Amino acid sequence: MEKTWRWFGPNDKITLDMLRQIGVEGIVTSLHHIPNGEVWSEEEVKKMKDYIEAHGLRWSVVESLPVSESIKYGGPDRDELIEKYKESLANLGRCGVKTICYNFMPVLDWARTDLEYPNPDGTSNLYFNRAEFAYFDIHILHREGAEADYDAETLARMEEIRKNMTPEGEHRLVDNIIVRTQGFVNGNISENDKEPVEKFKSLLELYKGIDAEQLRANMKYFLEAIMPVCDEYDINMCVHPDDPPLQILGLPRIVTCDADIQAFLNAVPNPHNGLTFCAGSLSGGAHNDVVALAKKYAGRTHFVHARICNVFPNGDFKESSHLDPRLIEIVRTFEKERPGVPMRVDHAPLMLGDEKMGYNAGYSFHGRMLALGMVSGIMATVNQEG
Numbered sequence: 001m002e003k004t005w006r007w008f009g010p011n012d013k014i015t016l017d018m019l020r021q022i023g024v025e026g027i028v029t030s031l032h033h034i035p036n037g038e039v040w041s042e043e044e045v046k047k048m049k050d051y052i053e054a055h056g057l058r059w060s061v062v063e064s065l066p067v068s069e070s071i072k073y074g075g076p077d078r079d080e081l082i083e084k085y086k087e088s089l090a091n092l093g094r095c096g097v098k099t100i101c102y103n104f105m106p107v108l109d110w111a112r113t114d115l116e117y118p119n120p121d122g123t124s125n126l127y128f129n130r131a132e133f134a135y136f137d138i139h140i141l142h143r144e145g146a147e148a149d150y151d152a153e154t155l156a157r158m159e160e161i162r163k164n165m166t167p168e169g170e171h172r173l174v175d176n177i178i179v180r181t182q183g184f185v186n187g188n189i190s191e192n193d194k195e196p197v198e199k200f201k202s203l204l205e206l207y208k209g210i211d212a213e214q215l216r217a218n219m220k221y222f223l224e225a226i227m228p229v230c231d232e233y234d235i236n237m238c239v240h241p242d243d244p245p246l247q248i249l250g251l252p253r254i255v256t257c258d259a260d261i262q263a264f265l266n267a268v269p270n271p272h273n274g275l276t277f278c279a280g281s282l283s284g285g286a287h288n289d290v291v292a293l294a295k296k297y298a299g300r301t302h303f304v305h306a307r308i309c310n311v312f313p314n315g316d317f318k319e320s321s322h323l324d325p326r327l328i329e330i331v332r333t334f335e336k337e338r339p340g341v342p343m344r345v346d347h348a349p350l351m352l353g354d355e356k357m358g359y360n361a362g363y364s365f366h367g368r369m370l371a372l373g374m375v376s377g378i379m380a381t382v383n384q385e386g
C-alpha cells in the first residue's frame with residue numbers, strides 16, 4: 001500500500017517536511033478553505049498540488065470533496081450542486097488527482113462522546129459511550145421518541161449519568177459530538193457557531209420523512225450523475241462508511257454493514273464507484289466481521305483507513321492498537337490484493353505532549369507516527385512472507 005497521511009493544509013502544525021522524515025509517501029487532503037458546495041477551480045487544485053510536490057510528496061487522495069446536505073436529502077437545488085461537484089471532479093481529474101473520498105452520512109460526519117479517554121499507560125484515545133450519547137439525544141436535543149431507540153441497559157446507565165450531570169458536562173458532550181469532531185472535516189457545525197444545538201436540530205429537521213430507502217435512491221442518483229466524469233478522467237470515488245456503523249438520532253444510515261456495501265456497489269456497478277475501507281468505522285459495530293469484509297471488498301476498495309475498534313458488551317467502543325490481530329490480517333489482505341492502494345493511519349492516541357498541541361480530534365502527531373511505524377512494520381513483514 002502507499003503510505004499516506006491526512007494533512008490539513010499549509011496551516012497544519014504538522015508540516016510536509018516533518019512527514020517526509022517519517023516515511024510518508026503521499027498526502028491526503030482537501031481544499032479546506034473552499035466552502036462546502038462551491039466549485040474547486042483548476043487553479044486552486046493546481047496550487048495545492050504544486051505546494052505538496054514542491055515538498056517532495058504527491059497529492060494521493062482528496063478527503064473529502066464534501067457532498068452537500070441537499071444532495072443527500074434531495075433538496076430543490078441538488079442538480080445545481082451535483083453540476084458543481086462534477087466541475088470540481090473534472091478540475092481534479094485534469095490535474096491528475098484521482099482518488100476521492102466522500103461520505104453519505106446525513107448531518108453528522110463521525111461521532112464520539114469522549115476525545116481524551118484516559119488509558120492506563122498515560123495516553124488517551126477517542127471513545128464512544130452509548131449511554132452518554134443517549135443523554136445527548138434525549139436530554140440535550142430532546143428528540144421526540146428518542147428513548148425508543150435505546151435498550152433498557154443503556155437507558156439505566158444514562159439515568160446514572162443524569163444524576164451527576166453538570167452544565168459543564170453537557171457542554172463537553174455538545175462540543176465533542178457536534179463541534180470538535182465536525183468543523184475541521186468541513187462538517188455542518190464549526191467552532192464559531194454560537195448556537196450549535198439549535199443549528200443541529202434544524203439540520204435534523206431536513207431529514208424528516210427521509211428513510212434509508214430514499215437516502216439510497218439519492219446516493220444512486222448522485223453516483224449515476226457523476227460517473228461519466230469519473231469515466232472520462234479515470235477518477236475513483238470511495239465512500240467512507242458511516243461512523244459509527246449504526247442508526248443514530250433517527251437519521252437514515254446506509255453504509256453500515258455487508259448488505260449496505262453490497263447494495264451501493266450493485267446499485268451503480270461501475271469500478272469507479274468504490275469504497276474507502278475504514279476498518280475503524282466498520283469495527284465500531286459488533287455486527288461487522290471486518291477481516292471478512294476486507295477480503296470480500298478488496299477489489300472495490302480504492303483507499304484504506306488503518307485503525308480498529310473494540311466494542312464492549314454494552315455497545316461502547318474504543319479505538320484499539322494498530323497491532324490488533326484483525327488489523328494485521330486486514331493489512332495482509334490489502335498488501336496482497338491491492339498493492340499500491342493508498343492507506344493512511346487514523347485516530348491514533350494522544351501521547352508525549354500531543355494533548356497540548358491543539359491538533360484536530362483524532363489526528364495527533366506522535367500517536368499517528370507510532371501507528372504508521374506499526375503498520376509499516378506489518379507491511380514489511382507481510383511482504384517478506386512473499
Ligand code: DNO
Nearest residue numbers: 064101102103109110185240
Ligand atoms: C474522521 C474521518 C471522517 C472522514 C469523512 C470522509 O476522522 O474519518 O471525517 O474524513 O467522513 O468524508
